[in-house]
Amino acid sequence: MPVTGAARPGGREIVDWDDAALIAGRLASPGPVAPREELESLVASLRDAAGRAVEPVLEITRMSAADGRSLTASTLSGVLVVDRPGWAAASARSMRAMTEGALPVPPRGVPLAAELVASAEVGATLALLSTKILGQFDPFGPPDANLLLVAPNVLQTEREMRVRPADFRLWVCMHEQTHALQLAAAPWLAEHLRARTQTLLRDLTASAADPRQVPARVAGTARAVYSAVRGTETGARPAPSLVDSVLTPSQRQAFDEVGAVMALLEGHADVAMDAVGTSVVPTVRSIRRKFSARRSEGGTGTLDRVLRRLLGMDAKMAQYRDGAAFVRAVTEAVGTDGVNAVWSGPETLPSAREIADPVSWVRRVHG
Numbered sequence: 001m002p003v004t005g006a007a008r009p010g011g012r013e014i015v016d017w018d019d020a021a022l023i024a025g026r027l028a029s030p031g032p033v034a035p036r037e038e039l040e041s042l043v044a045s046l047r048d049a050a051g052r053a054v055e056p057v058l059e060i061t062r063m064s065a066a067d068g069r070s071l072t073a074s075t076l077s078g079v080l081v082v083d084r085p086g087w088a089a090a091s092a093r094s095m096r097a098m099t100e101g102a103l104p105v106p107p108r109g110v111p112l113a114a115e116l117v118a119s120a121e122v123g124a125t126l127a128l129l130s131t132k133i134l135g136q137f138d139p140f141g142p143p144d145a146n147l148l149l150v151a152p153n154v155l156q157t158e159r160e161m162r163v164r165p166a167d168f169r170l171w172v173c174m175h176e177q178t179h180a181l182q183l184a185a186a187p188w189l190a191e192h193l194r195a196r197t198q199t200l201l202r203d204l205t206a207s208a209a210d211p212r213q214v215p216a217r218v219a220g221t222a223r224a225v226y227s228a229v230r231g232t233e234t235g236a237r238p239a240p241s242l243v244d245s246v247l248t249p250s251q252r253q254a255f256d257e258v259g260a261v262m263a264l265l266e267g268h269a270d271v272a273m274d275a276v277g278t279s280v281v282p283t284v285r286s287i288r289r290k291f292s293a294r295r296s297e298g299g300t301g302t303l304d305r306v307l308r309r310l311l312g313m314d315a316k317m318a319q320y321r322d323g324a325a326f327v328r329a330v331t332e333a334v335g336t337d338g339v340n341a342v343w344s345g346p347e348t349l350p351s352a353r354e355i356a357d358p359v360s361w362v363r364r365v366h367g
Contacts, residue, residue: 016119017096023123024088028130031084031152032159039151043081046149046169050079053173057181060275061268062336063343065184077137077180078144084130087150090141091126097140102198134172137179139190147176161290167283171273174281178269186343193261200254253352260352264342267323271331295320322355329358334366341365 034042051073058064058071065071082090134157135149149172158168183189274288281287330339342348342365354361 013099014118015095015099015122017092017122019116019119020095020123020126021089021092023120024092024126024130025085027124027127028084028088031131032156034155042151042155045166046081046151046154046173047079049166049169049173050077050147050149050177053170053177056276056280057174057177057272060272061178061181061340063181063185063340066187066343071181071184076177076184077147078142079147079149080145081149081151083152084127084150087133087136087148088123088126088130090138090145090148091129091136092123094138094140095122098194098197099201100198102201135176137176137183139183140194147180149173149176157294161287161294163287163290164283167281168287171276171281171284171287174273174276175269178272179265182265182268182343185340186345188345189261189343192346192349193258196254196258200251200258203251203254256352260355261349263320263323263355264326264350265323266320267325267327268339270320270324271327326350326355326358326361330362333359333362338362338366 054071054073054076069075080086080090130150131153133150134153135147138146138148141148154169154172158165161168274284276284278284327339334341342350348365350358350361354364
């Protein structure tokens with residue numbers, strides 16, 4: 001007879017985020033090798049780029065903090081340059097904050113082995129993602145370290161793309177500082193996303209007919225939700241991901257609504273980073289062309305392509321495209337200030353249908 005969660009002291013959740021972070025840190029590859037002097041210069045350059053990115057982002061987006069405070073490099077975000085294990089640990093903490101209380105071991109219990117597998121699966125996913133992420137603004141992170149820049153991934157990407165390092169680092173930081181500005185303009189947004197995510201996960205846990213299904217279903221959904229909240233195809237849909245196999249139609253709809261918000265956030269940040277002039281990022285057009293090609297290609301190996309589909313990363317790429325198309329269409333219709341109406345409150349966020357049909361959002365919000 002398997003040992004179940006009910007036989008052990010209560011208070012636990014299905015995924016042990018400390019274990020997941022530890023596993024991710026051990027599995028994550030270290031990344032490219034470089035002399036110590038080059039790595040120190042990289043760290044300093046990324047911190048400097050994060051600071052310099054704030055002014056052009058403010059100018060392009062014409063956004064401001066909801067509380068009226070003056071936004072500068074020091075007040076918008078706290079920059080932390082990390083390696084891959086450091087990113088994985090920070091992301092596990094963020095996932096814990098985002099899902100806290102939503103993944104309790106049910107009273108009837110689950111096999112202990114299944115709990116361990118769930119934590120290991122999430123940890124392995126974080127290890128994989130730690131090799132892909134360039135930067136991330138974490139609304140659940142500490143104020144002095146809520147903008148993460150993953151140094152080895154930036155170095156590896158700029159080497160592979162053969163772009164000018166100073167330009168590429170500033171361009172990446174503009175994307176992440178746009179996310180920081182989004183949360184400053186809409187401080188309610190982080191809690192809105194957390195509440196939606198927690199509701200979805202609670203519903204998923206409660207709907208499992210067999211207690212043994214809970215960890216696997218939650219692990220799959222936690223990975224998919226995380227991929228969506230960190231960043232579907234309109235028309236032809238990407239190949240099924242893990243999330244498609246574990247969600248009911250109503251849960252799928254809720255997940256798509258979260259995805260619509262993230263499409264907005266990612267697309268808005270992509271538009272901002274591309275709107276910067278050549279006086280700020282001289283090689284911006286070349287960087288975008290090469291970066292878009294890299295995104296569309298994904299990995300060249302069969303295993304990498306399979307993993308991207310299983311984890312929903314192909315849908316994530318579609319999210320950038322759809323969100324950017326939405327922002328550009330709305331900007332053309334009602335201008336930059338009209339776009340900024342999305343930060344007014346939850347009721348002005350676009351639905352999944354409106355992301356695909358920007359005119360319907362403009363009609364609903366602007367009349």
